[in-house]
Amino acid sequence: MKKFAALTLSALIFGSGFLGAGGSGFAEGDSLKKFESLGKGDVKVVQGKGQKGPPTFVSGILSENFSKGNAKSAKAFLSEHEELFHVKNAEESLTEVRVTEDELGMTHVRLQQTKKGIPVDRNELNVHFNEDNSITAVNGNFDPELEELEINTTPAVNRNTALETAKKDVSAPEYVDFQTSELIIYPFEADYHLAYRINLEFHSATPGNWYVYVDAHTGEVIDRFDAMTGLGNFSDILDLEEITEQPQATAAQVKAKNEKAQEKRNELRGARGKGLGTTGVQKLMDISHGLDEDGGRTFYLADHSTSDMDGIFTYNMQNTSNQMWLYENDSASWKDVEYSGDSSSWEVVGQGPAVDAHSNSRIVYDYFLENHGRNSLDDQGMAIESRVHYWREYNNAFWSNGLAMMTYGDGDGQQFIPLAALDVTAHEMVHGITHYNGGLRYRFETGAINEAYSDTFGSIIDDRSWDVGEDIMGEAWLADGRTALRSSEDPGKFPVNQAYWAYSVDGEGRYPAHMEEYYFLPGNMDNGGVHINCTILQHSAYLVSEEYGMGREVVADTWYRAYDYLHFDATFAEFREAILQSATDLYGEDSEEYDAFLGAFDDIGLYEGWSLEENHRSPLW
Numbered sequence: 212m213k214k215f216a217a218l219t220l221s222a223l224i225f226g227s228g229f230l231g232a233g234g235s236g237f238a239e240g241d242s243l244k245k246f247e248s249l250g251k252g253d254v255k256v257v258q259g260k261g262q263k264g265p266p267t268f269v270s271g272i273l274s275e276n277f278s279k280g281n282a283k284s285a286k287a288f289l290s291e292h293e294e295l296f297h298v299k300n301a302e303e304s305l306t307e308v309r310v311t312e313d314e315l316g317m318t319h320v321r322l323q324q325t326k327k328g329i330p331v332d333r334n335e336l337n338v339h340f341n342e343d344n345s346i347t348a349v350n351g352n353f354d355p356e357l358e359e360l361e362i363n364t365t366p367a368v369n370r371n372t373a374l375e376t377a378k379k380d381v382s383a384p385e386y387v388d389f390q391t392s393e394l395i396i397y398p399f400e401a402d403y404h405l406a407y408r409i410n411l412e413f414h415s416a417t418p419g420n421w422y423v424y425v426d427a428h429t430g431e432v433i434d435r436f437d438a439m440t441g442l443g444n445f446s447d448i449l450d451l452e453e454i455t456e457q458p459q460a461t462a463a464q465v466k467a468k469n470e471k472a473q474e475k476r477n478e479l480r481g482a483r484g485k486g487l488g489t490t491g492v493q494k495l496m497d498i499s500h501g502l503d504e505d506g507g508r509t510f511y512l513a514d515h516s517t518s519d520m521d522g523i524f525t526y527n528m529q530n531t532s533n534q535m536w537l538y539e540n541d542s543a544s545w546k547d548v549e550y551s552g553d554s555s556s557w558e559v560v561g562q563g564p565a566v567d568a569h570s571n572s573r574i575v576y577d578y579f580l581e582n583h584g585r586n587s588l589d590d591q592g593m594a595i596e597s598r599v600h601y602w603r604e605y606n607n608a609f610w611s612n613g614l615a616m617m618t619y620g621d622g623d624g625q626q627f628i629p630l631a632a633l634d635v636t637a638h639e640m641v642h643g644i645t646h647y648n649g650g651l652r653y654r655f656e657t658g659a660i661n662e663a664y665s666d667t668f669g670s671i672i673d674d675r676s677w678d679v680g681e682d683i684m685g686e687a688w689l690a691d692g693r694t695a696l697r698s699s700e701d702p703g704k705f706p707v708n709q710a711y712w713a714y715s716v717d718g719e720g721r722y723p724a725h726m727e728e729y730y731f732l733p734g735n736m737d738n739g740g741v742h743i744n745c746t747i748l749q750h751s752a753y754l755v756s757e758e759y760g761m762g763r764e765v766v767a768d769t770w771y772r773a774y775d776y777l778h779f780d781a782t783f784a785e786f787r788e789a790i791l792q793s794a795t796d797l798y799g800e801d802s803e804e805y806d807a808f809l810g811a812f813d814d815i816g817l818y819e820g821w822s823l824e825e826n827h828r829s830p831l832w
Contacts, residue, residue, distance in 0.1 A: 237291065237292050237293075237294060237295070241294075242292040242294065242295040243256070243295070245292075246269075246271055246272065246273050249272045249273070249274065249275065249345075250271045250272035250273075253271060254269070254270070254271030254272075254273070255268070255269070255270045255271060256268075256269050257269075257784070257788060257819060257820060264296075264297050264352065264353040264354055264355050265295065265296040265297050265298065265336070265349065265351075265353050266295070266296075266349075267350065267784065267785060267788070267820075268348070268349075268350040268785065268788040268792075269295075269348065269349045269350070270347060270348040270349075270788075270792055270795075271347065271348075272345060272347060273288070273345070273346040273347060273348070273349065274288055274345050274346040275345065276343045276344050276345050277340070277344040277345070277346075278344065279344060280310075280312075280317075280318030280320070280340030280344040281310055281318070281320065282305075282307035282310060282320050282322065284340070284344070284346075285320045285322060285338035285346075286301040286302055286305055286322070287301075288338065288346055288349075289301045289305070289336070289338070289349075290302070296349065296353070297353065297355040298336075298353055298355070298358075299355070299358050300358060303325075304324055304325060304326070304353075304357075304358055305322040305323065305324060305325070305336065306322065306323045306325050306328075306330075307320070307321075307322060307323075308321040308322060308323045308335065308649070309321050309649070311775065313772070313775065314584065315342065315796060315797075316341070316342030317339060317340060317341055317342060317347075317796065318339070318340040318344070319337060319338075319339050319340075319775040319776075320337065320338045320339075320340070321335055321336075321337050321649060321778070322335065322336045322337075322338065322351075323335055324336070324352075324353050324354065324357070326357050326360075326362055326364065326396050327362070327364045329364055329394055329395060329396055329405070330393070330395050330396070331354065331357060331395070331396045331398070332395045332396065332397045332398065332406075332408060332424075333352060333398065333652070333779060333780040334351075334352045334353055334354055334398075334780075335351050335352060335649075335778040335779055335780075336349065336350070336351040336352070336353050336778075337349065337350050337351050337775070337776065337778060339775070339776070348776070348792055350776060350778070350785065350788065350789075351778045352778065352780060354398065357396065357403065360403065362396065362403060362405065363405065363428070364396075364405055366394060366405060366407075366427035366428065367427065367428045367429075367430075368407075368425070368426070368427050368428065368429070368430040370392050370394075370407060372430065373392065373407040373409060373425040373427065373430065374390065374392055374407075374409055376423075376425050376430060376432065377407075377409040377411060377421070377423035377425055377432070377435075378411060380423055380432045380435060381411060381419060381421045381423060381435065381437075382416075383411050383413055383419075383421075384413050384415045384416045386413070386415065386533060387411055387412070387413045388412050388413050388414055388533065388611075388613060388614060389410070389411075389412040389413075389611070389612075389613025389614060390409070390410065390411050390412070390613075391409070391410045391613075392407050392408070392409045392410075393407070393408050394406075394407060394408075394427060395407075395408045397424050397433060397434070399424070399433055399434055404424070404426050404427075404428075404433055405426070405427040405428060406424045406425060406426055406427055406433055407424070407425045407427055408422060408423075408424055409421075409422070409423045409424075409425060410422055410612075410613070411423065412611060412612070412613040412614070414532045414533055414601075414611075414618070415532040415533055418439060418532070418607075418609070419437050419439055420437060420438045420439040420440070420611070420612065420613070421435060421436070421437050421438070422435065422436055422437075422438055423435045436653070436654050436734060436738055437738065438612075438652075438653035438654075438658075438738075439609055439653075440609060440610050440612075440639075440642040440653055440661065440662075440665075478501055479499035479500060479501045479511055479513050479515070480499060480500055480501065481497065481498075481499055481514075481515055481516055482497075482498050482499060482500045482510065482543055483495065483496070483497060483498070483543070484496045484497075484498040484510060484543035484544065484545060485543070485544060485545070485546075486544065486545025486546055486562060486563075486565075486566035486570075487545070487546045487562075487563055487566060488563050488566050488567045488570070489550045489563035489564055489566075489567055489628060489629045489631070489632075489682075490550070490563075490682060491550075491563075494566055494567075494570040495570070496512070496514070496545075496566065496569055496570050496573070497514040497515075497516040497523070497573065498510055498511060498512055498513065498514065498543065498569075499511050499513040499514070499515060500543070507541075509539050509540070509541060510539065510540045510541070510542060510543050511537050511538065511539050511540075512524065512525035512537070512538040512539075512545075512565055512569045513525075513537060514569070514573065517576075519586060519592050520576070520586055520587050520592035520593070520594070520595075521587075521592055521593055521594035522594045522595075523569065523572050523573055523576065523594070523595045523596075524537065524594060524595070524596045524597070525537075525538045525565050525568050525569040525572070525596075525597045525598075525599065526538060526596065526597065526598045526599070527539075527557065527565065527598075527599060527600055528557075528598050528599065528600045528601050528602075528618075529557050529600055530556055530557055530600055530601075530602060530603045531601075531602070532601065532602055535598050538562075538565045538569075538599070540562065545562045545565070545566050546562070547561050547562050550563050550628060550629065552624045552628070552686065553624060554603070554604045554621040554622050554623055554624045554628070554629070555603060555604060556603065557599075557600035557621070560600065560621045560629060563629060564599040564600065564619055564621060564629035564630075564631045565599045565600075565631075567629070567631035567632060567633075567636070568597040568599050568617070568619055568631040568636060569597070571631060571632070571633045571636035571637070572595045572597055572617075572636060572640070574633060574636075574672065575633075575636055575637045575640045575672060576595055576640075578637075578672050579644070582764075582767065582768075583767075583768075583771050585644070588615075588640060588643035588644050588646075588647055589643075589647040590647065593615065595617075595640070596614075596615065596616040596617070597616065597617045597618070597619065597631070597636075598616055598617070598618045598619070599618075599619045599621075599629070599631060600621060601618050601619060601620050601621075602620060603621070604620075604621060604622065604623035604624070605620025605621060605622070605623075606620060606622055606623055606626050606627045606630075607620045607630070608620060608630040608631070608635050608638075608639055609639065610639045610640070610642035610643050610646070612643075612646050615643070617636065617639040617640065617643075619631040619635075622683065622685055623685065624685050624686060625685045625686055625687040625688070626684075626685045626687060626688055627683050627684065627685045627688075628683055628684070628685055629683070630683050632673075632680070632682035632683050633672065633673040633682070634669035634670060634672070634673035634679050634680065634681075634682070635669070635679075635680060635682075635683060637665075637668055637669040637671075637672040637673060638665040638666060638668070638669040638679065639665070641664055641665040641668045641669070642661070642665050645661055645664055645665070645774075648774040649774070649777075649778070649779065650779055651664075651777065651779065651781060652779050652780050653738055653741060654734060654738045654739055654741065655734070655738070655739035655740070655741075655823075656739075656744070656781075656782045656783050656823065657779070657780050657781050657782070658738050658739065658740075658741030659739075659740060659741045659742075659743075659744040659745040659747075659748065659783075660745070660748065660777070660781060660783070660786050661741065661745075662741050662742055662745035663745040663746075663748035663749050663752075664770065666679050666697060666699065666745060666746075666749050667699065667748075667749050667752045667766070667770060668767065668770075670699055670749075670752075670753075670763075671763045671766065671767045674763060676695075676700070677698060677699040677700035677749075677753045677757075678694070678695035678696075678697070678698045678699070678700070679695060679696050679697050679698075679699075680695045680696030680697065681694055681695040683696070684696075693705060697722060697742075697745075697746055697749075698722070698746070699746065699749035699750055699752060699753040700750075700753050700757070701724075702721070702722035702723060702724040702746035702747070702749070702750055703721040703722055703723075703724055704721075705721070705722055706719070706720050706721055706722075707720050707721070707722060707730075707743055708720075710736070711730060711732065711736065711737070711743065713830040713831045713832045714730045714731060714732055714736075714740075714830045714831075715728065715730065715831075716728045716828070718831050718832075722743060722746040723743065723744060723746055723747050724746065724747060724750045724815065725747065725750075725815050725816045726747060726783075726815060726816035726817050726821060726826070727816055728747070729744055729747065729826070729828075730743045730744055731823070731827055731828055731829075731830075747783075747815055747817070748783070748786065748815075748817075750815055751808075751811040751812060751814070751815050751817070752766045752770065752811075754807075754810075754811040754814055754815070755807045755808055755811045758811075758814075759806075759807035759810060759811065760807075761803075761804055761807045765798075765804050765807075768797060769790060769793045769794050769797060769804070769808065770790065770793075772793035772796065772797060773786070773789040773790050773792075773793040775793075776788070776789035776792050776793060777789050782822070782823075783817055783821055784817075784819070784820050784821050784822060787812050787817050787819070787821070788819075790808055790812075791805065791808060791809060791812075794808045
């Protein structure tokens with residue numbers, strides 16, 4: 212028996228009124244009857260067996276028309292249907308996170324569960340209104356036990372002490388690039404903790420983007436995980452060594468250099484330039500120029516050509532981990548050195564990675580603006596900033612939430628060559644889009660959804676294949692027959708790191724394409740499989756596009772829309788419902804597009820209500 216049960220109610224066809232919901236609340240069964248009487252189609256309820264709180268996903272015509280689709284109306288609806296959604300005091304227990312309106316005229320309200328005004332980690336509810344301000348879906352997490360519990364919300368440990376504890380726990384270097392702390396309620400191992408959620412991001416020594424949970428009463432570390440997003444730290448395929456520490460600039464020196472770079476970029480005039488990318492392809496670029504101290508002219512990778520956004524900038528780190536200079540050249544032609552396979556220094560690697568990062572950032576920006584109406588990563592026109600020549604022979608690329616930048620290593624020439632290829636750039640920038648859309652926790656199922664978004668859009672924007680990373684593979688891997696990092700078309704053609712083989716279904720250690728092949732990894736191995744289990748979801752995207760013949764555009768539009776139906780701790784089962792609801796919104800439940808997504812989920816074994824607990828498989832050895 213599956214962990215979740217689905218209930219579908221036949222709906223009668225009645226006209227909706229124009230009054231907002233109100234009056235006395237409904238019993239659970241009465242709520243379902245009310246929905247049935249309002250709807251013009253089926254009402255779908257996905258409920259977890261033994262699950263605390265509201266159903267995982269409820270969709271249909273669920274209310275009469277409110278005067279406005281907003282947080283107030285959402286809370287009123289949840290209060291009216293308290294028995295079904297298990298929210299007894301919506302006004303006190305839920306706080307508005309954001310309200311967005313989409314191109315169909317629908318309004319999406321995200322609410323955060325709180326206790327005495329303190330956020331409950333992981334618990335968010337989404338309430339969705341159609342263009343008539345009638346509620347059509349509710350999904351997410353809410354823990355009703357917290358409403359009844361007495362929790363001491365006065366910390367005994369101060370914030371600075373907790374911060375130092377967190378730094379010591381993850382061996383943070385002296386200079387931390389970005390740090391935040393927030394007091395939260397943290398549900399952990401059947402208990403509730405008042406805790407500081409501390410985010411530490413640093414890029415020297417071994418780079419990390421750590422979330423550390425420190426008990427605000429005892430000062431002990433409750434939990435931790437590294438959320439460094441990107442193509443990954445490649446622990447899924449590589450045995451990595453720690454980066455050798457090198458002398459670095461002081462915090463004051465870094466601040467001075469970075470401020471100088473920021474000042475200079477705003478004093479420049481636009482120009483057109485051209486350059487050679489890493490693989491020798493010539494590319495046209497929007498750049499800038501300005502007078503130098505000697506009266507000559509210097510050219511920079513600074514693109515101010517779009518008035519509605521703050522620009523595209525590419526910085527040269529010159530093999531450091533925490534310094535950067537606005538990339539400059541003495542002419543508009545960026546062709547100093549074509550990549551020769553030696554990644555020991557940026558002078559040898561040359562300008563190719565910068566040309567790639569700069570030109571590809573423009574391609575990805577234009578794609579999202581033209582196809583999804585999105586103005587930059589935050590949809591508010593923020594600057595797109597990239598750093599190249601990070602460290603020496605660095606086999607990685609990553610997005611930084613704290614710095615709001617993409618960073619690219621030069622590779623070691625054996626496993627990877629410089630990593631700023633188009634699909635990799637798209638991958639990293641989509642991590643940024645995911646972050647600004649509310650985020651997906653970089654752990655277990657949710658982290659795999661996060662990675663699947665980045666890989667899938669990487670293959671949509673760079674549409675030559677459904678592989679990711681085919682332009683960054685180094686000499687040794689190519690000789691070994693590895694032509695890409697991951698494949699959405701045929702995930703199993705590439706192996707994962709041998710350390711994970713015991714968790715594969717057959718011991719062969721291939722990337723999975725079906726839920727029966729899911730890797731049940733512990734949290735300290737690839738954050739629970741974020742770079743491995745993602746290929747299952749990516750494979751469904753490939754199937755919809757190619758095997759069902761819907762094309763990349765249908766996949767892109769549906770996946771992009773599904774952001775509104777996800778939340779910070781979404782599961783694979785919730786991802787399935789988010790995609791199907793998005794397909795319903797865009798094409799209708801009776802459409803061939805909807806059938807394609809439903810068929811693809813069946814093909815990969817992601818059936819309604821799939822759960823980790825019900826399907827768990829122990830390692831083979």
